[in-house]
């Protein structure tokens with residue numbers, strides 16, 4: 003195997019010769035402001051990485067990856083910071099869905115889809131949350147009924163980021179209503195754009211239109227598109243949630259490239275302070291350094307927890323701490339941006355600003371909701387890291403069809 | 415259900431065999447010789463520790479970790495700080511007494527920059543625990559940076575005349591030597607001054623920590639000769655920065671150890687204390703607060719460890735990382751311990767419960783060597799914002 007240092011040198015040279023260097027004042031990539039143009043661009047860039055042998059570094063070779071240890075991916079990501087990267091492919095396609103299929107999919111599913119993701123042909127999304135609820139994922143009520151040949155999908159999914167311009171979804175549906183909650187679920191592969199699937203875009207509180215709601219009307223799903231076993235979808239779902247925590251907590255080995263030049267980047271806030279003429283104000287300098295401290299410690303905690311899980315010094319569920327840390331840091335960062343921008347965050351000259359600071363603040367709690375809410379992470383940490391008693395569940399042991407659900411009108 | 419063993423965790427998971435052995439020995443020594451009831455008795459004494467106990471502590475090698483072999487040290491090189499971090503972590507877990515940090519800092523600088531005479535006379539007594547020393551740096555308030563050093567060392571025919579007050583200075587009353595940071599012709603210069611030099615007055619301060627004492631040291635025109643200068647006159651900036659970095663990282667390791675221990679016994683308490691017929695650990699409102707505490711505790715461990723390793727590796731960002739750690743831990747360590755007090759209920763605010771010993775220690779560490787705000791401002795400067 004090529005040494006890490008040789009690999010790093012080769013990556014550096016290739017990136018310099020082939021990828022677009024971002025201008026110093028480039029807006030940091032924002033996962034929550036993406037459109038179909040970005041998708042096309044990301045596919046082209048991902049293809050380019052693939053052709054040069056720099057895509058899917060930690061995926062096995064037989065499925066289109068390079069079979070390298072995670073330190074190689076880390077090195078490549080570090081080298082790639084000054085360049086435009088296909089970041090849209092990271093989450094959920096490469097960090098959440100691909101590893102779930104790798105862990106739980108059939109040989110045919112792996113051969114068909116993993117190389118297609120890695121070479122930039124397929125963007126995927128998650129059909130997990132429903133209007134009836136997202137935290138209690140095992141309580142989904144979208145149903146898939148077997149008609150002798152296929153499973154027919156009916157119901158609705160919501161909050162699915164990027165669905166309108168993506169290709170496939172991984173979808174959790176109920177296949178047995180007589181079984182207890184966790185035992186009647188099945189995980190499917192769903193082609194998004196096909197008859198019977200209606201995709202509506204949802205306008206977010208910050209005015210952006212990024213996530214979607216889907217309606218399913220007798221959408222046929224082939225038995226080959228079941229991931230794992232029928233009625234064992236919860237096992238697959240737990241793997242998926244594990245990978246999601248790694249991804250949102252910043253510890254996934256499958257992420258390539260990172261938003262901003264450095265993990266602890268505060269460039270955007272510094273620019274904001276400069277624009278407001280407040281870079282010399284000690285109070286503002288202190289706030290900028292506070293964000294730097296939190297981001298740095300977030301990176302250090304990620305290294306520690308990843309190493310701790312690998313060494314079995316920490317339970318695998320410890321990734322939830324990173325997800326919680328990221329969520330809480332996101333809130334503080336958003337508050338500090340608001341503080342720095344002061345009145346410019348609420349009233350701005352149309353020609354000079356797009357009001358992003360204030361709008362991001364309006365959407366602030368998304369940091370603590372998307373990718374599993376911070377409350378759910380706290381449940382996991384207390385129960386499965388610290389061993390505290392589980393919350394009582396009113397639906398334990400009863401057939402799912404008898405479980406009490408939302409009060410009328412309390413669907414999203 | 416039992417709480418997961420040692421749920422507070424440790425600074426580093428991947429200790430070498432030597433480090434593990436060293437940490438175990440230090441832990442056993444502290445547990446055998448200085449448990450919390452002993453500390454409560456030491457609280458009644460002037461020094462907060464006994465000379466005999468300190469000699470035995472030093473006998474474990476504690477003060478030789480940052481000292482070169484030819485000066486009587488272990489010759490661990492820059493890696494020595496990782497061992498020092500282990501001792502500090504254990505001392506934090508036991509809220510131990512003893513001038514570990516001041517003695518280590520003075521020893522490290524004497525080993526690095528001291529004259530032959532300083533290395534062969536003052537240093538061996540420090541390493542063996544025969545004598546202690548302290549670092550006179552801050553000049554009251556929030557003045558834990560090289561820029562804030564105002565004390566003048568005026569050139570006079572016999573050498574230098576020192577004039578000014580230094581405080582708070584840890585364990586000054588027992589110190590045989592004082593390492594004094596002053597300005598000579600505007601440049602930082604350090605002096606190793608015997609504490610009994612004419613004109614040096616040591617005024618004990620009262621303090622929050624039960625066994626860690628501080629004093630105000632007054633230098634009233636103290637005349638010292640050329641041989642007291644440590645390193646080159648006017649050339650102490652590097653040593654001072656190194657003392658600061660080591661001090662910050664080691665103080666952070668100690669606070670992290672203290673918080674980890676408090677978290678452990680508080681978690682145990684939550685499993686054993688019942689209210690409305692069920693353990694506190696079963697209430698979601700409290701579980702979520704434990705989850706937050708555990709998460710920030712991991713942050714404390716991660717950042718203290720990163721600072722120690724950056725210094726051990728002489729990495730260019732050690733200046734920044736040591737201050738990142740102090741800013742983070744300065745904010746979060748006292749906050750987590752206060753939260754643990756809350757989890758205890760009324761018993762948590764009594765003298766008899768041990769938790770206040772820890773709160774006193776981490777609150778003291780928060781201020782000594784600079785409070786979070788001061789370090790954030792320093793970070794903004796280091797980042798050239």
Ligand SMILES: Cc1cc2nc3c(=O)[nH]c(=O)nc-3n(C[C@H](O)[C@H](O)[C@H](O)COP(=O)(O)OP(=O)(O)OC[C@H]3O[C@@H](n4cnc5c(N)ncnc54)[C@H](O)[C@@H]3O)c2cc1C
Nearest residue numbers: 128129130131135136137161162163368371372374375377
């Ligand atoms: C930006 C963004 C992107 C997203 N992308 C996707 C996506 O691509 N695909 C997808 O499937 N979903 C996605 N989601 C949905 C997200 O996973 C859900 O919003 C989340 O899981 C919460 O579910 P919910 O909205 O139904 O709220 P609910 O589950 O109804 O929860 C409401 C509130 O109650 C709290 N709560 C619920 N149960 C408990 C409990 N047992 N203990 C304590 N507190 C509890 C929650 O934390 C929350 O604060 C996205 C969300 C956002 C904000």
